[in-house]
Amino acid sequence: RGAKMAEEVAERQLQLLREEREAELAEKRAWQENISLKELQRRGVCLLKLQAANQRTGLYGRLLVTFQPRKCYSDTELPYNSFGPGDIVGLYDSVSQGDLLSTGIVTRITSKAVTVAFEESRDGMLSVDHESLYRLLKLANDITYNRIKKALNALKQYHSGPASDLIDVLFFSSDPSPSSETKPLKLYNDSLDASQREAVSFSLAQKELAIIHGPPGTGKTTTIVEIILQAVQQGLKVLCCAPSNVAVDNLVERLAGYKARILRLGHPARLLEPIQQHSLDAVLAHSDSAQIVADVRKDIDQAFAKSKKSQDKGERGHFLSEIKALRKELKEREETAMTAALTHANVVLATNTGASSDGPLKLLPESYFDLVVIDECAQALEASCWIPLLKAPKCILAGDHKQLPPTIISHKAAAKGLSLSLMERVIKRYGEKVVKMLTVQYRMHEAIMQWASSEMYGGQLTAHPSVAQHLLKDLPGVTCTEETTIPLLLIDTAGCGLLELEVEDEQSKGNPGEVQLVGLHIKALVDAGVKAQDIAVVAPYNLQVDMLREHLCHRYPELEIKSVDGFQGREKEAVILSFVRSNKKGEVGFLAEDRRINVAVTRARRHVAIICDSCTVGSQAFLARLLEHFRQHGQVRTAFEYLDDLVPENYSHRGERQQSTKAPAAPSPKPQPAAGKKPKAAAAANATPQKQEAHCSPSTSRSGGESPGTKGDTNKFKAVLEAFLESGKTQLDFPSSLSPHDRMLVHLLAEEHGLQHVSIGEGTDRYISVRKKELGQTVVAPPATPREQQHPPQPQDSSGEAPAPAEPGGRSEWSGKVDLKRLHLERVQREKARREEMVKKEQESSADNRGSSSRKKDKTAKTTTDSASEEDIDALISAAVKTDNTCGFPRCKASVTTLGQFCPHCNRRYCLSHHIPEVHGCGDKAKAHARQWISREGILYPGSSPKERSLDPAKRAHLQRRLDKKLSDLTNQRKSKKKGKEK
Numbered sequence: 004r005g006a007k008m009a010e011e012v013a014e015r016q017l018q019l020l021r022e023e024r025e026a027e028l029a030e031k032r033a034w035q036e037n038i039s040l041k042e043l044q045r046r047g048v049c050l051l052k053l054q055a056a057n058q059r060t061g062l063y064g065r066l067l068v069t070f071q072p073r074k075c076y077s078d079t080e081l082p083y084n085s086f087g088p089g090d091i092v093g094l095y096d097s098v099s100q101g102d103l104l105s106t107g108i109v110t111r112i113t114s115k116a117v118t119v120a121f122e123e124s125r126d127g128m129l130s131v132d133h134e135s136l137y138r139l140l141k142l143a144n145d146i147t148y149n150r151i152k153k154a155l156n157a158l159k160q161y162h163s164g165p166a167s168d169l170i171d172v173l174f175f176s177s178d179p180s181p182s183s184e185t186k187p188l189k190l191y192n193d194s195l196d197a198s199q200r201e202a203v204s205f206s207l208a209q210k211e212l213a214i215i216h217g218p219p220g221t222g223k224t225t226t227i228v229e230i231i232l233q234a235v236q237q238g239l240k241v242l243c244c245a246p247s248n249v250a251v252d253n254l255v256e257r258l259a260g261y262k263a264r265i266l267r268l269g270h271p272a273r274l275l276e277p278i279q280q281h282s283l284d285a286v287l288a289h290s291d292s293a294q295i296v297a298d299v300r301k302d303i304d305q306a307f308a309k310s311k312k313s314q315d316k317g318e319r320g321h322f323l324s325e326i327k328a329l330r331k332e333l334k335e336r337e338e339t340a341m342t343a344a345l346t347h348a349n350v351v352l353a354t355n356t357g358a359s360s361d362g363p364l365k366l367l368p369e370s371y372f373d374l375v376v377i378d379e380c381a382q383a384l385e386a387s388c389w390i391p392l393l394k395a396p397k398c399i400l401a402g403d404h405k406q407l408p409p410t411i412i413s414h415k416a417a418a419k420g421l422s423l424s425l426m427e428r429v430i431k432r433y434g435e436k437v438v439k440m441l442t443v444q445y446r447m448h449e450a451i452m453q454w455a456s457s458e459m460y461g462g463q464l465t466a467h468p469s470v471a472q473h474l475l476k477d478l479p480g481v482t483c484t485e486e487t488t489i490p491l492l493l494i495d496t497a498g499c500g501l502l503e504l505e506v507e508d509e510q511s512k513g514n515p516g517e518v519q520l521v522g523l524h525i526k527a528l529v530d531a532g533v534k535a536q537d538i539a540v541v542a543p544y545n546l547q548v549d550m551l552r553e554h555l556c557h558r559y560p561e562l563e564i565k566s567v568d569g570f571q572g573r574e575k576e577a578v579i580l581s582f583v584r585s586n587k588k589g590e591v592g593f594l595a596e597d598r599r600i601n602v603a604v605t606r607a608r609r610h611v612a613i614i615c616d617s618c619t620v621g622s623q624a625f626l627a628r629l630l631e632h633f634r635q636h637g638q639v640r641t642a643f644e645y646l647d648d649l650v651p652e653n654y655s656h657r658g659e660r661q662q663s664t665k666a667p668a669a670p671s672p673k674p675q676p677a678a679g680k681k682p683k684a685a686a687a688a689n690a691t692p693q694k695q696e697a698h699c700s701p702s703t704s705r706s707g708g709e710s711p712g713t714k715g716d717t718n719k720f721k722a723v724l725e726a727f728l729e730s731g732k733t734q735l736d737f738p739s740s741l742s743p744h745d746r747m748l749v750h751l752l753a754e755e756h757g758l759q760h761v762s763i764g765e766g767t768d769r770y771i772s773v774r775k776k777e778l779g780q781t782v783v784a785p786p787a788t789p790r791e792q793q794h795p796p797q798p799q800d801s802s803g804e805a806p807a808p809a810e811p812g813g814r815s816e817w818s819g820k821v822d823l824k825r826l827h828l829e830r831v832q833r834e835k836a837r838r839e840e841m842v843k844k845e846q847e848s849s850a851d852n853r854g855s856s857s858r859k860k861d862k863t864a865k866t867t868t869d870s871a872s873e874e875d876i877d878a879l880i881s882a883a884v885k886t887d888n889t890c891g892f893p894r895c896k897a898s899v900t901t902l903g904q905f906c907p908h909c910n911r912r913y914c915l916s917h918h919i920p921e922v923h924g925c926g927d928k929a930k931a932h933a934r935q936w937i938s939r940e941g942i943l944y945p946g947s948s949p950k951e952r953s954l955d956p957a958k959r960a961h962l963q964r965r966l967d968k969k970l971s972d973l974t975n976q977r978k979s980k981k982k983g984k985e986k
């Protein structure tokens with residue numbers, strides 16, 4: 004029955020592969036026909052204008068030619084390309100129109116040269132001269148296809164052989180045999196954790212099949228290496244494969260560290276010595292017969308050179324037949340040496356296709372191997388796994404089927420099951436019986452891991468203590484900033500009008516606004532000392548990847564910018580994700596694949612920043628939960644904080660209009676059609692809270708010019724509020740369908756009209772409620788929403804003197820002028836001052852050692868205790884001002900009588916270089932305040948600071964005064980700065 008099933012599956016796989024092959028060929032054809040060579044080069048699949056730098060004879064008598072860019076300049080590098088070892092390329096004459104000279108395999112690629120191995124062509128010798136220009140084009144890889152096809156045909160006809168029992172188990176015709184008893188193991192690596200140890204002994208004890216499920220960072224390779232070493236110890240011969248050269252090299256490198264006798268077949272992707280020395284080429288070069296083989300090759304090269312020089316046809320023919328004879332001799336000698344190398348090794352490593360029987364493995368007997376190990380099995384086509392699987396009675400599959408499956412060009416073939424990996428197929432059937440999952444991860448900060456764990460891995464992951472709390476700030480050379488001390492950051496563009504580009508192609512989406520935000524966040528990280536090489540920018544769409552590269556590559560050459568799919572298997576200290584999608588329909592396209600998001604997030608070790616439109620992206624439940632996780636456990640910022648020229652006129656009233664002619668290359672969103680706005684205004688007029696999907700059509704305009712939609716909204720809300728003021732009602736609830744931006748408008752207008760307002764409810768249920776103020780009384784938020792805060796605006800004189808007592812219910816003077824942009828500016832300033840301070844501190848510290856600063860220290864200490872005990876803040880301030888007219892910062896002697904700034908958090912005055920809260924130690928308080936404030940604006944969700952609880956009214960008023968004071972100070976500061984600029 005197993006044979007029957009195997010036959011069916013093999014037949015079906017063959018059919019799907021044919022479809023896939025067709026799709027691949029069609030794609031390559033389309034490239035060649037419709038796309039210019041330049042464009043192909045830009046896409047990395049073509050290299051133009053190459054010169055042959057050198058040629059020699061390699062393994063199997065193949066001609067190895069190294070190509071370099073034309074030597075116009077001394078130090079030319081190859082352009083960006085996606086060529087890799089094992090790729091099939093076509094060699095073309097650069098001048099003539101597309102003459103295919105030969106096809107070959109890339110064997111090596113560096114930044115400056117690519118080496119291609121050309122098979123012996125039927126009609127004699129390929130001749131490459133050193134003057135002409137050539138181009139290389141990646142071709143559909145028919146070697147891979149043919150090898151897979153061959154393996155499937157072999158599977159179809161498999162009657163008896165080493166893999167018979169395994170085939171039965173993998174096609175469910177017989178259950179896995181009970182596992183054997185094993186002695187306790189003596190581990191090679193005794194730092195393995197419990198789950199890894201369990202996986203090792205389980206794998207060794209199983210008869211036919213074991214699966215190791217290794218979630219991100221759980222040491223899957225570490226575990227496999229131990230299993231292989233143990234198997235070798237037991238005298239087994241192991242064939243170890245993976246779908247990609249990179250994954251194979253990874254195993255080679257790790258096994259080499261244990262001095263195992265290993266042999267790497269095929270073309271290592273990496274040129275590192277520890278890997279190269281185990282390649283078949285290198286092993287043969289060191290073998291006994293190496294000298295003879297080398298001599299024969301030299302003879303071939305000489306005969307070849309002579310044949311080229313010779314004019315006489317007969318003479319040339321003579322050389323060519325000599326070469327033929329020499330090649331035959333070479334082949335025999337090489338095969339003898341290869342067989343010796345293969346049998347000497349205990350572990351043979353190759354890609355799945357590299358394990359094909361048309362390669363060196365044909366030299367070994369059929370039942371040679373005892374165990375096949377396939378790493379990254381969830382990323383391999385099942386069909387490709389059958390190439391190695393037919394060679395042994397037992398297999399161990401390792402991988403993570405919760406990450407992305409193999410890339411498949413034909414959507415149809417994928418849908419019909421081609422993308423279902425062997426690993427997933429078998430797990431679906433046998434489950435626990437054959438799987439062990441690794442559960443301790445050594446990569447991510449706990450907060451990053453937690454989401455992936457609960458969404459994808461049944462909540463079973465734990466973070467190893469060595470990584471559980473690690474942050475960017477813990478890296479050498481990185482200073483503490485807001486950005487380097489948080490593992491999760493969500494930069495939300497909801498309501499900011501940063502729409503995705505309108506491109507027809509579902510595959511290529513871009514978002515210039517997000518590109519900008521990525522750039523700003525990178526700058527913040529790099530300024531804090533994070534190395535660009537420790538940062539990755541990951542986007543799900545290639546167009547966005549291109550745009551990000553264009554914008555960022557020259558500034559940060561070390562920065563890696565990749566698609567999610569291209570970053571699988573990798574990790575970085577900091578990962579910035581640009582989700583791209585921002586549209587009214589809530590379309591998320593590619594993002595709807597949970598596994599893609601899982602991969603994207605779990606690349607990060609210490610910091611993940613997601614830049615997205617929470618409105619669009621949040622329309623998908625899985626993504627909504629991701630964003631919610633960030634709100635709960637991370638920090639949330641709005642894009643308004645970053646982009647100065649994004650703040651539309653309505654956010655900053657009275658002549659503070661942004662003249663943002665310097666707006667970056669971004670699509671100017673089309674003005675919203677008035678009709679689209681009507682329902683919202685009508686809903687607002689109805690003024691009944693409705694539970695419906697948050698309506699979040701981006702209603703702001705990037706341009707500083709007229710934005711009819713926004714203006715219209717302002718006027719409508721204004722009218723609604725004015726009607727309410729004249730009515731006898733005391734409370735007006737706006738519907739929850741208002742976008743965050745609209746809530747903000749209402750907020751600002753309410754302030755202008757001296758109305759109190761609260762935002763109530765969570766997420767999409769959130770709505771804003773406006774109330775008339777009763778003099779001398781504070782309206783308290785409904786008890787159901789303890790986190791909510793009113794925003795009673797307090798007028799403050801802004802002279803920098805001690806603040807006047809609060810006047811509840813007074814009309815706000817500054818309300819309209821406050822905007823989120825200010826919070827951003829504030830933060831920028833804080834960070835700047837903080838850095839300057841660090842430098843200064845270093846300089847001061849030496850001087851301090853001898854100087855007597857004790858007098859000053861006493862004073863500071865006194866003020867601290869005062870501030871801690873005093874309740875009457877105003878009294879305290881005047882006292883402090885009287886007793887101390889030098890800066891409150893330890894060791895600073897600057898006078899603050901005229902130029903000081905008051906810190907509302909610690910109630911002290913500081914000189915201009917120390918007044919920033921972060922500089923003198925009030926950073927956390929200031930941050931909490933800023934966040935709270937954003938939350939209250941309704942532009943963001945209140946989850947950003949979950950610890951903030953409802954305060955009693957007195958304390959709240961007190962805090963409010965401090966905040967107000969700070970903000971008015973900042974306003975003044977900005978005003979004076981502006982004046983300064985104008986001069």
Ligand SMILES: Nc1ncnc2c1ncn2[C@@H]1O[C@H](COP(=O)(O)OP(=O)(O)OP(=O)(O)O)[C@@H](O)[C@H]1O
Binds near residue numbers: 194221
């Ligand atoms: N038992 C362990 N104790 C300490 N560190 C470990 C342990 N196991 C793995 N690690 C560390 O975790 C990191 C990832 O391990 P490894 O390279 O084996 O995983 P991988 O399988 O390549 O990655 P992934 O699990 O993401 O596929 C490495 O830095 C490794 O040193």
Ligand SMILES: [Zn+2]
Binds near residue numbers: 906908910920924925
């Ligand atoms: Zn302070």
Ligand SMILES: [Zn+2]
Binds near residue numbers: 891895896897915917
């Ligand atoms: Zn100072």
